Amino acid sequence: MMTELVSVDPHAPESARIARCAAVLLRGGLVAFPTETVYGLGALADDEAAAMKIYAAKGRPSHNPLISHVASARAARELAPVWSELADELAEQFWPGPLTLVVPRSQKIPRSVCGGLDAMAIRVPAHPVALALLRAVGRPVAAPSANRSNELSPTTAAHVLRGLDGRIDMVLDGGACRVGLESTVVDLCGDVPVILRPGTITIDQVRAIVPTVRMRAESVAHGQLRASPGMDAKHYAPRARLVLSPRDGLRAQITESSGLIGVLTVGPVDIPSRDGVIVSALSDEASAYSAALYERLHWLDEQGCTLIVCERVPESSEWDAARDRLRRAAS
Ligand code: AMP
Ligand code: MG
Numbered sequence: 001m002m003t004e005l006v007s008v009d010p011h012a013p014e015s016a017r018i019a020r021c022a023a024v025l026l027r028g029g030l031v032a033f034p035t036e037t038v039y040g041l042g043a044l045a046d047d048e049a050a051a052m053k054i055y056a057a058k059g060r061p062s063h064n065p066l067i068s069h070v071a072s073a074r075a076a077r078e079l080a081p082v083w084s085e086l087a088d089e090l091a092e093q094f095w096p097g098p099l100t101l102v103v104p105r106s107q108k109i110p111r112s113v114c115g116g117l118d119a120m121a122i123r124v125p126a127h128p129v130a131l132a133l134l135r136a137v138g139r140p141v142a143a144p145s146a147n148r149s150n151e152l153s154p155t156t157a158a159h160v161l162r163g164l165d166g167r168i169d170m171v172l173d174g175g176a177c178r179v180g181l182e183s184t185v186v187d188l189c190g191d192v193p194v195i196l197r198p199g200t201i202t203i204d205q206v207r208a209i210v211p212t213v214r215m216r217a218e219s220v221a222h223g224q225l226r227a228s229p230g231m232d233a234k235h236y237a238p239r240a241r242l243v244l245s246p247r248d249g250l251r252a253q254i255t256e257s258s259g260l261i262g263v264l265t266v267g268p269v270d271i272p273s274r275d276g277v278i279v280s281a282l283s284d285e286a287s288a289y290s291a292a293l294y295e296r297l298h299w300l301d302e303q304g305c306t307l308i309v310c311e312r313v314p315e316s317s318e319w320d321a322a323r324d325r326l327r328r329a330a331s
Helices: 015-026 048-058 073-079 085-094 128-137 157-164 203-207 216-221 247-255 286-303 317-330
Strands: 004-007 031-034 039-044 067-069 099-104 119-123 170-173 184-187 194-197 241-245 261-266 277-282 307-311
Touching (some): 004 015, 015 039, 015 128, 015 170, 031 128, 039 048, 039 128, 073 085, 085 099, 157 170, 157 286, 194 216, 203 317, 241 247, 241 317, 247 307, 277 286, 286 317, 307 317
Parallel strands (some): 004 170, 261 277, 261 307
Antiparallel strands (some): 031 039, 099 119, 184 194
16 A cells, blocks of 8 residues: 655644545545644544454554544544543643543554553644644544554654554654654543553542542552553554663663663753763653653664663653653563
8 A cells, every 4th residue: 555645734734634634534445644742643543343453553552542533522522432520631631732631442442552441541642733723523533543563653654653653544743742652542441540551641630539539550459450551561662672771880781781872861960972872862851751751762773872871750640651650661
């Protein structure tokens, strides 16, 4: 299959181009498009045959559920058979934005799209291109990250093509993603709300609205875990081997290794790049760090690094998402 690249203005996408992409989705095709988190690989979520193409293109295990994207909180409420006051409050506070809610499944979303569960995940993304596309389609669009399973998530159209060229119908290029990490996933189906996946919306931000919310690990300890697929340990990984190190261990990691080594730090560091070592400092501020992380890992992969030594990020909650992705990339 030929993958067509369509560029749009990220802030004011041209409606004729959006209509063309919507048409591809509506006839059951696969279209990658930008969201504020990462690029998503879209297909109709309420059309089983269309949504199953996502699994084939990504090589994604069938037990890993898909998130349905809609254009408004109202569309989410209309789709969901049960929409609690809590869901309303979270939607009001964080949508459009990088928060996914897990709620009871609608009959319209096939069970196979939800990893066999009777729960569905839903989100309203905060990106003009994604919203324009969702409005034009007028149906829920399943859109996991537009990468091959177990590889790095894409934050540019070029990253998407690197993994999926020839496997999907279209890529909508709307520039680089602002947030750069996948959404925070909050499960509202159990007794207490549980964060299944940390994102740049922190547990403290969610707690301000839902005081009882717990991290998934804490709820495991409390024996409250519902089946939650798609949390496989190895995920989001670059091709290079990735190891985590405290700042004062970086030098030792470098001298012990051979081949081209990338070093990724939290803020500037006093280690110069040299033959065989590329030192790359990211921000010491969590949201700027998160926005650049995948881009920088993609770039170090492209340079041919065989090892990436990554400085451990701080323990505070605004770093939860980056820490989670790095832990998975290192496993
Ligand atoms: P992604 O791979 O970025 O599309 O994210 C999918 C993630 O959303 C999964 O790894 C789960 O954590 C979560 N998720 C999606 N649908 C469900 C569901 N029905 N029940 C529980 N978690 C879900
Ligand atoms: Mg993914």
